[in-house]
Amino acid sequence: MxxxxxxxxxxxxxxxxxxxxxxxxxxxxxxxxxxxxxxDIVRRMGEMGLFGLPFGEQYGGxxxxxxxxxxxxxxxxxxxxxxxxxxxxAVSLGAAPIHDFGTEEQKSELLPDLLAGRRLWAFGLTExxxxxxxxxxxxxxxxxxxxxxxxxxxxFITNSGTRISAGVTITxxxxxxxxxxxxxxxxxxxxxxxxxxxxxxxxxxDTHPLxxxxxRVPEANLLGKRGGGYGQFLHTLTGGRIAIGAHSVxxxxxxxxxxxxxxxxxxxxxxAITQFQAVQFKLADMAMEIELARTLVWRAxxxxxxxxxxxxxxxxxxxxxxxxxxxxxxxxxxxxxQIHGGYGFIEDYPVARYWRxxxxxxxxxxxxxxxxxxxxxxxxxx
Amino acid sequence: MKIVVTVKQVPDPNATQGLESDxxxxxxxxxxxxxxxxxxxxxGLVLKEAQGGEVILVSMGPERARDAIRKGLxxxxxxxxxxxxxxxxxADALLTAKALAAAIKAESPDLVICATESYDGSTGMVPPxxxxxxxxxxxxxxxxxxxxxxxxxxxxxxxxxxQVVEAETPALVTVTAGIAEPRxxxxxxxxxxxxxxxxxxxxSDLGIEKGEAAETVLAVNDAEARQxxxxxxxxxxxxxxxxxxxLQTAKVV
Ligand SMILES: Cc1cc2nc3c(=O)[nH]c(=O)nc-3n(C[C@H](O)[C@H](O)[C@H](O)COP(=O)(O)OP(=O)(O)OC[C@H]3O[C@@H](n4cnc5c(N)ncnc54)[C@H](O)[C@@H]3O)c2cc1C
Ligand SMILES: Cc1cc2nc3c(=O)[nH]c(=O)nc-3n(C[C@H](O)[C@H](O)[C@H](O)COP(=O)(O)OP(=O)(O)OC[C@H]3O[C@@H](n4cnc5c(N)ncnc54)[C@H](O)[C@@H]3O)c2cc1C
Numbered sequence: 349m350x351x352x353x354x355x356x357x358x359x360x361x362x363x364x365x366x367x368x369x370x371x372x373x374x375x376x377x378x379x380x381x382x383x384x385x386x387x388d389i390v391r392r393m394g395e396m397g398l399f400g401l402p403f404g405e406q407y408g409g410x411x412x413x414x415x416x417x418x419x420x421x422x423x424x425x426x427x428x429x430x431x432x433x434x435x436x437x438a439v440s441l442g443a444a445p446i447h448d449f450g451t452e453e454q455k456s457e458l459l460p461d462l463l464a465g466r467r468l469w470a471f472g473l474t475e476x477x478x479x480x481x482x483x484x485x486x487x488x489x490x491x492x493x494x495x496x497x498x499x500x501x502x503x504f505i506t507n508s509g510t511r512i513s514a515g516v517t518i519t520x521x522x523x524x525x526x527x528x529x530x531x532x533x534x535x536x537x538x539x540x541x542x543x544x545x546x547x548x549x550x551x552x553x554d555t556h557p558l559x560x561x562x563x564r565v566p567e568a569n570l571l572g573k574r575g576g577g578y579g580q581f582l583h584t585l586t587g588g589r590i591a592i593g594a595h596s597v598x599x600x601x602x603x604x605x606x607x608x609x610x611x612x613x614x615x616x617x618x619x620a621i622t623q624f625q626a627v628q629f630k631l632a633d634m635a636m637e638i639e640l641a642r643t644l645v646w647r648a649x650x651x652x653x654x655x656x657x658x659x660x661x662x663x664x665x666x667x668x669x670x671x672x673x674x675x676x677x678x679x680x681x682x683x684x685x686q687i688h689g690g691y692g693f694i695e696d697y698p699v700a701r702y703w704r705x706x707x708x709x710x711x712x713x714x715x716x717x718x719x720x721x722x723x724x725x726x727x728x729x730x
Numbered sequence: 731m732k733i734v735v736t737v738k739q740v741p742d743p744n745a746t747q748g749l750e751s752d753x754x755x756x757x758x759x760x761x762x763x764x765x766x767x768x769x770x771x772x773x774g775l776v777l778k779e780a781q782g783g784e785v786i787l788v789s790m791g792p793e794r795a796r797d798a799i800r801k802g803l804x805x806x807x808x809x810x811x812x813x814x815x816x817x818x819x820x821a822d823a824l825l826t827a828k829a830l831a832a833a834i835k836a837e838s839p840d841l842v843i844c845a846t847e848s849y850d851g852s853t854g855m856v857p858p859x860x861x862x863x864x865x866x867x868x869x870x871x872x873x874x875x876x877x878x879x880x881x882x883x884x885x886x887x888x889x890x891x892x893q894v895v896e897a898e899t900p901a902l903v904t905v906t907a908g909i910a911e912p913r914x915x916x917x918x919x920x921x922x923x924x925x926x927x928x929x930x931x932x933x934s935d936l937g938i939e940k941g942e943a944a945e946t947v948l949a950v951n952d953a954e955a956r957q958x959x960x961x962x963x964x965x966x967x968x969x970x971x972x973x974x975x976x977l978q979t980a981k982v983v
C-alpha cells in the first residue's frame with residue numbers, strides 16, 4: 349500500500365493551495381462579513397478548470413480523477429468554507445447527476461457551461477417536510493401533454509439563486525411511491541427562487557428556498573429513468589459525502605494552521621503558550637485527527653473511483669469519511685477558538701468564522717445521525 | 731523564437747528554513763518551484779504567445795526537481811531538461827552555471843531568461859556566469875522585455891527609475907518580480923503536462939567535469955539583531971521636538 353499521490357494529483361493540490369492562499373483567503377473575511385457571493389473567484393476557478401475537474405474532456409472537463417477533485421475541495425475550503433461548498437455543490441450535486449444520468453442532449457446542452465464554471469446547477473432534494481427522510485418527498489410532477497407540471501417546495505438549496513445559476517435538479521413524486529428526478533431551468537414559468545436565508549455561517553455561499561407553483565418544463569427534462577430518482581440521489585450523495593469529507597478536512601486544517609500560528613506568538617506567564625503541555629496536546633490531537641480524517645477521505649475517494657456504481661462498501665466508507673471528518677473539523681474549530689482565548693470570540697480572527705462555518709458540516713448532505721444509521725446498516729446492525 | 735527559462739527548485743518559502751551541518755540549505759522539506767522563476771516562465775510564455783516559438787525549461791537539481799519543471803509545463807511551457815547527477819550535489823554557482831550552459835548551448839536558443847537571484851542561495855551569480863559561458867550579452871533586472879527581429883530591449887529597474895538597454899539576440903535576460911503576474915496553471919495544462927517531454931541528462935552527457943569548487947561557504951552567521959527603537963512619549967509638550975531631533979540625527983529630514 350502506498351499513499352503517494354500521482355504527479356497530476358500532487359500538481360492539482362499545489363495549484364489549488366497556491367490559488368487558495370493567494371486569491372481565496374485574502375477575500376474571505378469580507379465575503380463573510382458582507383454575505384457576498386464570490387463571482388470573481390468562481391469565474392477564475394472556472395477558467396482554471398476546477399468545475400470540470402473530475403469529468404472527461406468530451407463535455408469540457410479536465411479529465412482528472414475523483415481524488416484530485418477532493419484535494420481541490422480541501423484546499424479551497426481551507427481558505428473559505430463558503431467558496432469550498434460552492435465548488436463542491438456545483439460539481440458533486442449540480443454537474444455530477446447530469447453527467448452520470450443525463451441523455452446525450454441534456455449533457456451536451458448543459459455540461460459545457462457547468463464544467464467551465466460559467467453557470468451553476470443546483471440539487472433540490474430537501475423539502476420543508478422531507479430532510480433526513482428524503483424519500484418523504486411531497487413535491488409532485490404530473491405529465492400534462494408534453495410537459496411536467498410541478499407543485500411543491502424545496503428547502504436550503506445551494507447555488508440556486510446566483511446571477512449565474514442555470515437551474516436545479518429536483519426530486520418529485522411522478523406517481524404513487526415513484527420518485528423521479530427532473531431538470532428545472534432557471535426562468536421556467538412557475539419556478540420561484542425565494543429570498544436567501546440568514547445563515548449562521550457559509551456566508552459566501554448561496555442558499556435559497558424554492559417554490560414550484562404549477563411550474564412547467566418539457567417532458568424531455570426527466571433525468572434518468574422515471575422512478576429512478578431515489579437510487580440516483582443515493583448515488584449522488586455517496587460522491588457528495590466524500591467531497592464534504594474533504595471540505596471538512598480543509599476546514600479542520602485551517603483551524604490547526606491558525607491555532608498553531610497564534611499559539612507560537614501568544615505569550616502568557618512569560619512564555620509562548622506552545623510551551624504549555626495543555627496547549628501542545630490540543631494541537632497534537634488536532635494534527636492526528638486531521639491526518640486520520642484525510643486518510644479516510646482518500647480511502648473512500650479511491651474506493652469510489654474503482655467502484656463508481658457505489659457498492660455498499662463504498663457507501664459505508666463515504667458515510668464514515670463524512671462523519672469523522674466533519675466531527676473532527678468541529679472539534680478542531682472548538683479547540684482553535686479555545687487556544688485563541690478571548691480573541692477567538694472576536695471576528696478579527698478567522699477562527700471565529702471557522703467556528704460558525706463548521707457546524708453545518710455535521711448536518712448538510714446527511715446529518716451525523718443519518719451517517720451513523722448508514723454505517724450501522726452496512727455492518728449488519730439493524 | 732526559441733526561449734530557454736532556467737528554473738530552480740527551492741525550499742518552500744512558506745515553510746520553516748534550516749541549514750545542514752555543511753552550511754548547505756536543508757532540503758529535507760517541502761520544495762517548490764522558485765517563485766522568482768515563475769516570473770521568468772510567465773515572461774517566456776508571453777513572448778511565445780506574441781511571437782510564436784517554444785519555451786524550454788532547464789533545471790539542475792535532484793530527481794524531484796522534475797516537479798518544478800512539471801509545474802512550469804502545466805503553466806504552458808513546451809518541454810524540459812533536467813540536469814541531475816550525484817556529483818552535482820552541493821554544486822557552487824560556477825559549477826551550476828557550467829552545467830546549465832552546457833545543456834542550454836545544445837539548444838541554441840534566441841533568448842535565455844533567468845530570475846535575478848534565487849530564493850534560497852540568492853547569490854545572483856549564476857545568470858552572469860551563464861551569460862559569459864554562453865557568450866551572450868546579458869541584460870539584467872528587467873521589468874519589461876521586448877523582442878523585435880533580432881533585437882531585445884529591456885527596461886532595467888534602477889533605484890529611481892529605469893534604463894532602456896538593448897542587445898542583439900541571442901541574449902540572456904534576468905527578470906524581476908515586477909515583470910508580469912505569473913498565471914495559474916489550468917487543469918488542462920496539468921493534464922497536458924503529462925505528455926510533455928522532460929529529458930534527463932547527467933554530467934557525462936553534457937561533457938563537463940566537476941573540477942575544484944570555486945566557492946566554499948566558510949561560515950554562516952545570524953544577521954545582527956536589530957537594536958530596539960527609541961520610544962518617544964508625547965507628554966503634550968516636548969513630543970514633536972524630540973521626534974524632530976531623532977529624525978535629524980538619523981538624517982532623514
Ligand atoms: C446551508 C445549507 C445548505 C444546504 N444545501 C442543500 C442542497 O443544496 N440541496 C439539498 O437538497 N439540501 C440541502 N441542505 C439541506 C440539508 O441536507 C438538510 O438540512 C439535512 O439533510 C437535514 O434535514 P433537515 O434539516 O430537514 O433535518 P431533520 O431531518 O428534520 O432532522 C432534525 C434532527 O433529527 C435527526 N433525525 C432525523 N431522523 C432521524 C432518525 N431516523 N434517527 C435519528 N435522528 C434523526 C437529525 O439527525 C437532526 O438532528 C442544505 C442545508 C443547509 C443548512
Ligand atoms: C549558505 C548557502 C547554502 C547553500 N545550500 C545550497 C543547497 O543546499 N543546494 C543548492 O542547490 N544550492 C545551495 N546553495 C547555493 C549554491 O552554493 C549555488 O550558489 C547555487 O547552486 C546557485 O546559486 P544561487 O542559488 O545563489 O543562484 P542565483 O544566482 O541567485 O540564481 C539566479 C537564477 O539563476 C537560475 N538558477 C540558479 N540555480 C539554478 C539551478 N540549479 N537550476 C536552474 N536554474 C538555476 C534561476 O533562474 C535563479 O533564479 C547555497 C548557498 C549558500 C550561500
